[in-house]
Amino acid sequence: MTALLAAASLSKRFAGLIAVDQVSFEVEAGEIFAVIGPNGAGKTTLFAMLAGALAPDAGIVTFAGERIDGLTPDAVCRRGIARTFQIVRPFPGLSVEDNVVIGALLRRTEMASARAHARAVLDALDLADKRAVMASSLTLPDRKRLELARALATEPKLLLLDEVMAGLRPTETDRLVAILKQLNRDTGMTILLIEHVMRAVMALASRVLVLHHGKTIAQGAPETVVRDPAVISSYLGAEAAT
């Protein structure tokens, strides 16, 4: 099986600080891949380079056999990568449904078919009853699901999730985990997530990459990675001790 997404020696430097240092990994089609690490490890920078928000200083990103590093965010999305934002950014002044319609319009030119697709996605994410509500009046968990819906409506091959679990209560986390699992199982969608909530990582990820000071310190199955001494001392230490 060839990798759907491959990063080779990705690096990014900000005025003397090396945020991401020679990071390489491959994400296979159909898997759920997690990137974890303490604050400041370079996760968000790595994510931004994958999503086209930042151009890497060095290294190559390949998606479905095509180089995508340095492309603009919209070009990356058109190639089949959708993302969510760590701090949610729905279109506040539009209805929930119109938010998702805008995502659906990426692959559809007909309004009627885009609207039908948007409704199907809203149904799948339990947002159907809120479709006429303004996005600005949603609660945080609903906004997170709305962002997910909008991203899914673009029918991506790869979904990039930037700390979607942050700020959610455990029950809400479990709900989102179940939705993502189902999505991955039913549609075979490949997911890459950056996550702090280990509960979600352990439940979802088939493989995990651990970053620390911009470098890869471990990579592998989640059960193996959490027992890795380097990971425990740099990241899980406090949590594991308690």
Place this chain on the structure above:
Amino acid sequence: MIGLWRSVPTRGRIVIALALAVLVVLPLAADRYVLSVLTLIFYFAYVGQAWNLMMGYAGQLSLGHALYVGVGGYVAALLWLKLGIGPWLGVFAAVAAASAFGAAIGWLGFRFGIAGVYFALLTIAFAEFTRIGFDHLEVTGGAAGLFLPFEERRVGEWWNLRGGQLLFYYLALALASGAVLLVALMARSRLGYQWRAVREDEVAARAVGIDAFAAKMAAVVISSAMTAVGGVFYAFYYNNLFPSQVFEISRSIELILAPIVGGLGTVFGPVIGAFVLTPLGEALIAATARLGINAPGVKAVFYGVVLIVIISAMPGGVWPRLATLFGLKGRTP
């Protein structure tokens, strides 16, 4: 277009049909003055609609739309005066020239990330230096202005816009109605949704694959092209063009008041805004004349106070309030 009509609630359809019917037959009953005020209302509804596309839908603030009115007017007037090319043909040249200006401003602003108020400053700058340029341009008569002379033999040549009040009344009505239809269709189109996405959050819009640069360019080009048609109307209606009048920043401001008061990013906002503001201005002129108040600026002060009251009472615009009040809200299909 059938889908569009279906999305309008029954009550709204009745109001639209009635209003159009009344406006069409009104010249039978109304006098010249009333027709001239209505012509002005339609004109402001039309250019307000053009600005509304760019600001209300795509979220790009232009404070220099007088530039497109002026360029459109001057191009058509020059073609008529110097080459005898009538406005029906001249309008294409006018649109091409004004949208070239629009494209240039848009490209500079959007390519180099000049956004928000800085973009607005750029639009003002362009309008201002064009004004100064025209002040010194010999072929247009410079600061002394350009006049479209009254010619006896041309009277009644409606195809050359050489007609009376009635001709301009119907022309302005057609322009305003056409603009409402165009904006209604655009608002429901794919591009219309892309504009709203860019307006709401450009970063998020790009993340769902929208080429924000292309969407904004489309907005400024369409808006400037539409405004240029208004400029052609202006030139042939008033028969004179002065750089200090057409390119003035106060002209740009005047043009954006109707959509702001009526409701930004709504299909009927600019129309309602024009119907509120133009008669208000006329009434103030009449009232100050009747009361014998001659102090300069009195009218402007009253106008300003009324504007403040309306905007603070209905910050979302007059139209959304009316629509909710009378059950005229459109349905999403």
